[in-house]
Amino acid sequence: MGKYILALDQGTTSSRAILFDSEQNILAIRQHELTQHYPHEGWVEQDPMEIWSTQYAAMLEVLAAADVSPSDVAGIGITNQRETTILWDKNTGRPIHNAIVWQCRRTADIVDRLVQDGLSGHIRRTTGLVPDAYFSGTKIKWLLDHVEGAREKAERGEILFGTVDSWLVWKLTGGKVHITDATNAARTMIFDIHRLDWDDTLLEALDIPRAMLPRVCSSSEVYGSVSLPGGNIPIAGIAGDQQAALFGQTCFAAGDAKNTYGTGCFLLMNTGTTACESKNGLLTTIGIQISGETQYALEGSVFVGGAVIQWLRDEMRFFSESRDAEYYAGKVKDTGGVYLVPAFTGLGAPHWDMYARGCLIGLTRGTTREHIIRAAQESIAYQVNDLLTAMKRDTGTALSSLSVDGGASRDSFLMQFQSDISDCTIRRPVIRETTALGACYLAGLATGVWHSREELKQLWRCDTLYAPSMDENKRRKLLSGWDKAVGRSLDWVEH
Ligand SMILES: Nc1ncnc2c1ncn2[C@@H]1O[C@H](COP(=O)(O)OP(=O)(O)O)[C@@H](O)[C@H]1O
Numbered sequence: 001m002g003k004y005i006l007a008l009d010q011g012t013t014s015s016r017a018i019l020f021d022s023e024q025n026i027l028a029i030r031q032h033e034l035t036q037h038y039p040h041e042g043w044v045e046q047d048p049m050e051i052w053s054t055q056y057a058a059m060l061e062v063l064a065a066a067d068v069s070p071s072d073v074a075g076i077g078i079t080n081q082r083e084t085t086i087l088w089d090k091n092t093g094r095p096i097h098n099a100i101v102w103q104c105r106r107t108a109d110i111v112d113r114l115v116q117d118g119l120s121g122h123i124r125r126t127t128g129l130v131p132d133a134y135f136s137g138t139k140i141k142w143l144l145d146h147v148e149g150a151r152e153k154a155e156r157g158e159i160l161f162g163t164v165d166s167w168l169v170w171k172l173t174g175g176k177v178h179i180t181d182a183t184n185a186a187r188t189m190i191f192d193i194h195r196l197d198w199d200d201t202l203l204e205a206l207d208i209p210r211a212m213l214p215r216v217c218s219s220s221e222v223y224g225s226v227s228l229p230g231g232n233i234p235i236a237g238i239a240g241d242q243q244a245a246l247f248g249q250t251c252f253a254a255g256d257a258k259n260t261y262g263t264g265c266f267l268l269m270n271t272g273t274t275a276c277e278s279k280n281g282l283l284t285t286i287g288i289q290i291s292g293e294t295q296y297a298l299e300g301s302v303f304v305g306g307a308v309i310q311w312l313r314d315e316m317r318f319f320s321e322s323r324d325a326e327y328y329a330g331k332v333k334d335t336g337g338v339y340l341v342p343a344f345t346g347l348g349a350p351h352w353d354m355y356a357r358g359c360l361i362g363l364t365r366g367t368t369r370e371h372i373i374r375a376a377q378e379s380i381a382y383q384v385n386d387l388l389t390a391m392k393r394d395t396g397t398a399l400s401s402l403s404v405d406g407g408a409s410r411d412s413f414l415m416q417f418q419s420d421i422s423d424c425t426i427r428r429p430v431i432r433e434t435t436a437l438g439a440c441y442l443a444g445l446a447t448g449v450w451h452s453r454e455e456l457k458q459l460w461r462c463d464t465l466y467a468p469s470m471d472e473n474k475r476r477k478l479l480s481g482w483d484k485a486v487g488r489s490l491d492w493v494e495h
């Protein structure tokens with residue numbers, strides 16, 4: 001049996017491949033940036049062929065860099081940006097349109113119609129989600145409505161739908177396998193997370209033919225294999241990136257939670273085999289499906305997290321490297337009363353307002369670039385704090401500690417501010433590649449590299465702990481300013 005496990009981490013901004021050994025040491029990482037297309041205001045697309053080619057290149061390069069033969073790799077685990085929707089022609093293998101990315105708002109009016117038709121309650125109960133353009137269902141409908149002849153072909157089973165995991169498995173297996181896993185299916189808004197099947201009411205409401213949908217598998221099993229010069233590698237694990245991170249952080253028990261600070265921020269809490277319905281704007285989703293058991297999770301999704309730092313860097317040109325944000329934020333003692341609400345693509349949990357837009361408020365003649373940079377960083381923590389508050393209301397208990405990961409979790413100013421504003425200990429692990437690690441664990445469990453989750457639990461190591469130290473009055477005052485600022489950004493776009 002192979003000694004290594006290969007994780008393919010197809011994220012919003014890049015396609016990465018990471019090679020681990022069975023002691024979870026990282027042997028090599030390769031990464032390619034992805035081009036983002038913004039064809040209209042609020043629309044976001046990617047080229048599925050670029051998703052594939054960058055991911056495939058990263059996979060080959062990582063094996064070459066570590067000088068490892070495919071025959072020494074026990075399995076591949078795939079983890080991916082979720083909800084992003086791809087339709088392709090089964091016969092030619094060519095996408096029929098660019099991928100519609102999860103952040104894209106083009107289907108807001110389709111969502112409005114579902115709500116007007118009285119389907120909100122059904123969506124909530126069946127899929128665990130709230131009606132929003134974020135999820136795949138309305139994106140599929142848009143593509144079927146706008147690409148000529150697509151619906152008829154889809155009815156004949158000639159057009160296939162997949163989230164990014166399905167697309168990659170299809171390509172990796174040479175067009176032989178059309179599947180997804182339960183965690184990805186749970187993000188489509190057409191999947192019944194209790195019956196574990198596509199939901200006919202929603203398929204009918206969105207006019208989506210069943211014939212185009214992938215078969216839904218567990219998150220850890222052998223689905224097929226990749227044939228490479230030097231050997232075949234089984235594809236043995238799949239999970240949406242946030243669920244993979246929850247697994248990679250070894251949040252295996254009910255009550256365990258993690259937050260990922262990537263492009264967006266995603267807070268997930270394992271709720272065990274109980275699907276806990278949120279009364280406070282969180283989502284119910286499938287946490288993982290493994291060994292015949294489905295574990296559920298409560299999730300809060302923030303659309304713009306680390307991306308606000310990118311915006312300051314690329315659009316405002318305030319600095320040239322993301323890591324400079326921490327330096328500038330430390331130059332001022334506070335934001336001078338400035339708040340930035342980065343509702344660039346609306347607001348996700350717990351507000352769910354597709355028509356909210358960003359606002360920068362509290363400016364005075366004394367406001368400097370440093371104040372705005374600090375306000376941007378703090379906005380990431382405030383948004384995560386809103387999720388923690390909703391989670392506390394739903395479960396009746398405040399989290400005393402939170403495991404963190406993702407690109408922006410490198411930022412120590414942000415981590416300390418999160419700890420202070422949320423009055424919660426933040427635990428940053430040694431291995432911050434937890435998304436890839438989760439995919440690696442799923443593939444390793446399916447191929448016998450590891451035998452149990454307990455074995456994996458022993459491997460988790462803490463790197464830094466951030467303990468809260470903010471005075472309660474100050475915290476309350478800052479939070480009330482944030483709530484006021486969010487109020488100004490809600491329902492901004494005329495609709
Ligand atoms: N040192 C840093 N300080 C603050 N933000 C950062 C830092 N490094 C990266 N980021 C932010 O983190 C995000 C990338 O994180 P990553 O986990 O790689 O994202 P994704 O998986 O969404 O592609 C970017 O939006 C970037 O602006």
Ligand SMILES: O=P(O)(O)OC[C@H](O)CO
Nearest residue numbers: 011012081082262263264
């Ligand atoms: O690519 P990421 O890490 O920003 O994650 C995207 C999420 O899966 C969207 O739901």
